[in-house]
Amino acid sequence: AKLLGTTELIINGTPMEDKLWKTKKNKGILDYLLLNYDSKVSRDTLMHIFWPEADSKAAAVSLRTAIYQIRKLLQEHGVTTTGQHALIQDRGDGFIVPAADWLELDLEQFQTLEKQLEKTDDQQPQTIDMLEKMLALYRGDIHETGDYGNNLRILQEKLRHAFEKAGLRLSEIYINKKQHQQAERVLQHVLSIEPYSEEVCLELIRLYQEQGLHSKATALYNSFKERVTRDLGVESE
Numbered sequence: 001a002k003l004l005g006t007t008e009l010i011i012n013g014t015p016m017e018d019k020l021w022k023t024k025k026n027k028g029i030l031d032y033l034l035l036n037y038d039s040k041v042s043r044d045t046l047m048h049i050f051w052p053e054a055d056s057k058a059a060a061v062s063l064r065t066a067i068y069q070i071r072k073l074l075q076e077h078g079v080t081t082t083g084q085h086a087l088i089q090d091r092g093d094g095f096i097v098p099a100a101d102w103l104e105l106d107l108e109q110f111q112t113l114e115k116q117l118e119k120t121d122d123q124q125p126q127t128i129d130m131l132e133k134m135l136a137l138y139r140g141d142i143h144e145t146g147d148y149g150n151n152l153r154i155l156q157e158k159l160r161h162a163f164e165k166a167g168l169r170l171s172e173i174y175i176n177k178k179q180h181q182q183a184e185r186v187l188q189h190v191l192s193i194e195p196y197s198e199e200v201c202l203e204l205i206r207l208y209q210e211q212g213l214h215s216k217a218t219a220l221y222n223s224f225k226e227r228v229t230r231d232l233g234v235e236s237e
Contacts, residue, residue, distance in 0.1 A: 003107045004159070005139025007031045011077050022069050025050050028145025029063075030070055033088060033097045035142065035152075037105055042094040049146040067095065110137045114162050122173050131170040135186065138163040140193055164190060164197050171203060183207055196228055 002008040009016045009030070021027040029050060033041055047059035054062065071081040071088060079087050087103070089096050097103070113134040120127045141156050167190035174183035187204040191197060201224045208217035228234050 001034050001103070001105050002139070003031065003035055003105060003142050004110065004137060005141070005143075007143050011079060016077065020073060022073070023066070024145060026066050026070050026073075029066055030088070031143070031145065032148065033095055034105060035107070035148075037097055037103075037108060038099045040091050040094040040096045044093075046095070049148065052146070106137045106139075107142075110134060110159070110162070113137070114166070117166070117169075122169070122176075128170065128173060131166050131173075134166045135163070135170065135189060138193065160194060164194060164200055167200060168203060171207070175207065180207065180211060196232060198224075198228075 001010065007027070018027065029046060032046070032049065043060070043063060047054070047056070047063055050066075051059040051062050067088065074087060075081045081087065085100070087097060087100075089098055113130050117127065117130055117134070120130065138159065141160075142152065144152065167186055171183040171186045174180070174186065184204070184207060187200055187207065190200050191204065194200065201220065205217045205220055208214070208220065
């Protein structure tokens with residue numbers, strides 16, 4: 001399952017199209033359970049997020065219906081929905097998507113790579129591959145179907161920082177190897193996903209200047225300044 005950027009559930013190599021979901025909330029509930037992979041999410045939490053205006057009885061009925069519809073759709077696509085290997089398991093006052101060898105989450109893979117890279121140095125051959133994989137996994141912020149609260153916002157900020165840090169580290173490795181086109185590719189990729197990152201923009205400008213590409217450096221500076229002023233209302237120095 002892909003949670004970073006546009007959410008996507010992939011079953012046996014085939015993405016599940018959005019039109020198959022009975023409601024957006026159904027997909028959102030599964031996304032939220034996957035986001036909290038291997039941790040129980042209470043019924044109250046789900047009702048508060050997805051039916052904030054409803055009274056408790058109506059919200060409980062809506063949640064029960066939604067879980068039924070989600071399981072039915074998953075079962076139609078070959079996903080186990082009953083027993084100890086079920087994707088969504090009922091834990092009384094809540095639900096959980098338990099850890100399973102067959103379940104791959106881009107968020108978990110991203111965070112695992114981040115931890116592994118803390119123990120590697122830039123001279124090790126696997127470092128470049130790990131950083132490339134980490135950058136490929138991150139496609140943007142986690143999409144919210146409801147108000148997921150401050151915990152998600154904190155997580156989002158940590159993920160953005162880790163993504164930018166990985167990009168800057170990888171570009172530096174390529175620069176040290178005199179592979180300037182690769183460094184440019186990496187920094188452009190990071191900036192395409194995090195277009196307001198001043199640190200990444202400045203690093204790319206510095207790379208252009210060191211290669212004597214002053215017109216490209218100036219064009220990037222002007223476009224970045226215009227974008228930040230237009231979209232964020234902030235004057236960039």
